Structure formats: C-alpha cells, structure tokens
Amino acid sequence: MLNALRHNLNVLESVATSSFTAWRGCLVVSAAEQPEKPIILYDMEACPYCRRVREVLTALHLDVEIRPCPKDGRVFRPEAEAVGGKQQFPLLVDENTGTVLYESGDIVEYLFRQYAHCPVPGYYAAKVWQPALSSIGSAASELRGLHATPGKRPTQGLHLWSFEGSPFSRLVREKLCELEIPYTLHNIGKEHWTEIGPAKQRIKPGQYRPIPGGKRDAFFQQHGRVQVPYLEDPNTGTSMFESARILKYLEEQYGS
Template sequence: MADNLTHNLTVLGSVTTSTLTAWRGCMVVKRARQPEKPLVLYDMEACPYCRRVREVLTALHLDADIRPCPKGGRRFRPEAEARGGKQLFPLLVDENTGAVLYESAAIVDYLFSTYGRRSVPGYYKPLYNTPVLGNMASAASALRGLSSKPSNAPAQPLHLWSFEGSPYSRLVRERLCELEIPYRVHNLGKEHWSEIGPAKRRLKSGPYQPKAGGKRDAFFQEHGDVMVPYLEDPNTGEAMFESADILDYLDRQYAV
C-alpha cells in the first residue's frame, strides 16, 4: 500500500513537470526520416536544457541512442569529453553529418533545420521565463535523474519506447539515467488530436486506431495497443509495460 502511494505521488510530481513545460514533447510536429546512423545524445534527465532537446526529438519522431551522464557518473562522462572536448550537457553527436553540438538552442535549431527541414516552431522557441519554468519542472520531479547511483553495466543497450512529455515514461528515463544504463529511445509521440490523453482515457471515445502507416501504427500492429513506457532488454529477453514494473525490474537487475 505504501509503495503504491509513493509511486502515485511520484507520478503526480512527473505530471507537474510536464505541465510546467507546457506538455512539449507530446505531439509530433513533423515526422522526420530516421538517419542512417542513430543520433547520439549525452544526456542528464533532470537537466532542463537536455529536456529541451529531448522534446524536439519527440516532435520530429526521431529515435536516438541515449548515453546517460548524471552527476558523479563515470560510465559515459569521459566518453562525452573525448568526443566533444568538455563535460557539458546536452551533447549531440550526429555521425551522419559530423556535427558535434553543445548548447540546447543550437541543437534544437540543428534538429529542426537538418531533419525537420523547417525553422523552429514558436512553441519550441525559448521565452523569457523558460529557464525558470525549466528549473521548476526539474524540482517538481525531485531532481530525479540528476545524480548517479551504483549499478552494473548491461552488455547491450536497452530499448525504451517513450515520448518526452509522458509522465510515466519520465520515471523510467530518470532511473535509467541514475543507473547510467544506455538505451535506444524510440519516440512514439502522438500523431493526431484523437490520441491526446492517457492510453486508456483518450479524448476520442471508442476503439483506438492509430494513424495508418505511422510509427504508432507499427507498434499497435505488434502489441495491440499503444502504451508507454515499454521496455525491452536484449540482455535478458525481458519486455514489459507499466512504469512501476519497469522500475522494479531495473533495480533488481542493475542496481547495486
């Protein structure tokens, strides 16, 4: 009972985080073509500047290889410094173009121009209060995903189906970051207004039918519904929905 209450309070904090960030990173602005080589993002989940980049990845339906770099982390911070010259996050590495970029504003502009073939929409441009709200959003999630925790490294990166604004997915990304577990994020942003709302209480009533030919449709064809988070671990063969179950699994399998 206590565990359920704690989890529900944690979810409430994550909902507040999404609200403070105006629920960016939920809807797809434009479906970009996936690059031949995956984008690599050296990332700190609780960092508001990293969050801005992840929001755009969802907006463009782009997947990426996430290299978690929490404070105190030793697994990917040296690698990030070797590739970019300093331990500053976010750091985006695009082997398709040779781009190595720091600074969220520069990365946001690069992603929209290179993969979205358009300028940055007003919704994704920073406002005068963006830094304040970003810090408040991180505080609302109790700064989870900021500092490292001892863990065993997986032999292969995990796979997470998610979208940035999802409060439940955020809980999983926070834990992956704290444990420094690398993963491929498969962004499943909402492709149509009828998909707005939680998976079981969408605005449009009746049976759910995703947009034909989209990423959500492909997921639906395989799983019978579209719910996130969804985690697959190629190291153990485990696959599961539900954030509470995934958090429990990650702690049992990888936390020290």
Template sequence: MLNALKHNVNVLESVATSSFTAWRGCLVVKAAEQPEKPIILYDMEGCPYCRRVREALTALNLDVEIRPCPKGGRIYRAEAEAIGGKQLFPLLVDENTGQVIYESEDIVEYLFRQYGGRPVPGYYKARVWQPVFGSLGSVASEMRGLRAAPGKRPDQGLHLWSFEGSPFSRLVREKLCELEIPYTLHNLGKEHWTEIGPAKQRIKPGKYQPLPGGKRDDFFRQHGRVQVPYLEDPNTGTSMFESARILKYLEEQYGG
C-alpha cells in the same frame, strides 16, 4: 502498499514537471525520416536544457541513442569530454553529418533544420522564462535523473518506447539515467489530436486506431495497443509495459 503510494506520488510530481514545461514533447510536429546512423545524445534526464532537446526529438518522432551522464557518473562523462572537449550537457553527436553540438538552443535549431526541413516552431523556440520553468519542472520531480546511483552495467543497451511529455515514461528515464544504463529512445509521440489523453481513456471515444503508416501504427500492429513506457531488454529477453513494473525490474536487475 507504501511502494505503491510512493510511486503514485512520483507520478503526480512528474505530471507537474510536464505542466511546468507546457506539455511540450507530446505531439509530433513533423515525422522525420530516421537517419542511416543513430543520433547520439549525451544527456542528463533531470536537466531542463537536456529536456528541451528531447522535446524536439519527440516533435520530430526521431529515435536517439541516449548516453546517460548524471552528476557523479563514471561511464559516459569522460567519453563525452573526449568527443567534445568538455563535460557540458546536452551534447549531440550526429555521425550522419559529422556534427558535434553543445547548447540546447543550437541543437534544437539543428534538429528542426536538418531533419524537419523547417525553422523551429514557435512552441519550441527558446523563451527568456523557459530556464525558470524548466528548473521548477526539475524541482517538481525531486531532481530525479540528475545524480548517479550505484548499479550494474548491462552488456547491451536497452530499448525504451516513450515520448518526452509522458509522466510515466519520465520515471523510467530518470532511473535509467541514474543507473547510467545506455538505451535507444524510441520516440512514440502522439500523431493526431484524437490521441491526446492516457492510453486507456483518450479524448476520442471508441476503439483506438492509430494513423495508418506511422510509428504508432507499426507499434499497434506488433503489440495490440499503444502505451508508453514500454521496455525491451535484450540482455534478458524481458519486455514489459507499466512504469511501476519497469522500475521494479530495473532496480532488481541493475541496481546496486
């Protein structure tokens, strides 16, 4: 009972985080073609600057390999420093173009130009007030996803279907970051205004039908619904929906 109450409180905190960041990272601006080699992001889930990059990745519906680098982390921080010369995050590595980029504003500009073929949309441009509201968003979520926690490292990275503005998905990403578990972030942004709202009560009444040919359509054909977060763990053959179940699984399987 107490665990369920705490989870519901955390969901409300995550809703506040999305609200402070103006719900960016929910709708797809332009679905980009996935590059041949995976884009890699050295990332801290609770960092407001890293969040801006993940928002842009959702806007482009691009998948990315997440290398969690929480404060006190012992796995990927040294690797990031060896690549870029310093432990500063976010750090984007794109082996398709040979680009290694720090600074969220530069990364967002690069992603929209390289994969969207367009300038950064006004909604995603850097504003002077964003660091303040971004920091408030992190505070609203109790700074989860910033510091490393004891845990066990899986042999293979996990797979998470998510989109940045999803309050439920954020809770799972926070836990993955704290445990330093690498994962492929499969962005499943909303492709049309009729998809706005939670999976069980979207703004458009009636039977849900995703836009044909998109990533959501493909997911729907495989699973019979479109709901995030959705986790697959190739180490155990486990797959599941629902943030509370996923968090319990991660703690039992990989927690310290």
C-alpha cells in the same frame, strides 16, 4: 502498499513537471525520416536544457541513442569529454552529417533544419522563462535523474518506447539515467490531437486506431495497443509495459 503510494506520488510529481514545461514533447510536429546512423545524445534527465532537446526529438518522431551523464557519473562523462572536449550537456553527435553540438538552442535549430527542413516553430523556440520553469519542473520531480547511483552495467543497451511529455515514461528515464544505463529512446509521440489522453481513454471515443503507416501504427500492429513506457532488455529477453513494473525490474536487475 507503501511502495504503491510512493509510486503514485512520483507520478503526480512527474505530471507537475510536464505541466511546468507546457506539455511540450507530446505531439509530433513533423515526422522525420530516421537517419541511417543513430543520433547520439549525451544527456542528463533532470537538466532543463537536455529536456528541451528531448522535447524536439519527440516533436520530430526521431529515435536517439541516449548516453546518460548524471552528476558524479563515471560511465559516459569521460567519453563525452573525449568527443566534445568538455563535460557539458546536452551534447549531440550526428555521424550522418559529422555534427557535434553543445547548447540546446543550437541543437534544436539543427534538428529542425536538418530533419524537418524548416525553422524552429514558435512553440519550440527559446523563451527567456523556459529554463526557470523547466528547473522548477525538475524540482517538482525531486531532481530525480540528476545524480548517479551505484549499479551494474548491462552488456547491451536497452530499448525504451516513450515520449518526452509522458509522466510515466519520465520515471523510467530518470532511473535509467541514475543507473547510467545506455538505451535507445524510441519516440512515439501523439500523431494527432485526438490521441491526447491516457492510453485507455483518449479524447476521441471508441476503439483506438493509430494513423496508418506511422510509428504508432507499427507499434500497434506488434503489441495490440499503444502505451508507454514500454521496455525491452536484450540482455535478459525481458519486455514489459507499466512504469511501476519496469522500475522494479531495473532496480532488481541493475541496482546496487
């Protein structure tokens, strides 16, 4: 009972985080074609500058390989320093173009230019107040996803279907970051405004049908619904929906 109450409180905190960040990272702006080689992001979930990059990855429907680098982390921080020369995040590595970039503004501009072939839209352009509001958003979620916690390393990276603005998905990403578990982040943002709302009650009434041919449609064809978070762990053959179940699984399987 107490665990359920705590989880519900964390969900409300995550809703506040999404609200402080103006719910960016929910709707797809331009569905980009996935590149041949995976984009890699050295990332800290609670960092407002990393969050800005993840928002754009959702807006472009781009999948990305996440290398979690929480404070006091020992798994990917040394690797990030070897790649870019310093432990600063976000750090984006795109082997398709030989690009290595720090600074969220430069990364956002690069992603829109390279994968949407357009300048940064106004909604995703830098605003002077954004870092402050995003930092407040991180505080609203008790700075989860900021510091490393002891845990076990999986042999293979996990797979998470998510979109940045999803309060439930954020809880899972926070845990993966704290445990320094690498994962492929499959972004399936909302492809039309009528998809706004929770999985079981969207704005548009009637049975939900995603736009044919898109990433959400492919997910729907496989699972019979479009709901995030959804986790697959190739190390154990486990797959599951529901943030509370996923968090329990991650703690039992990879926690200290």
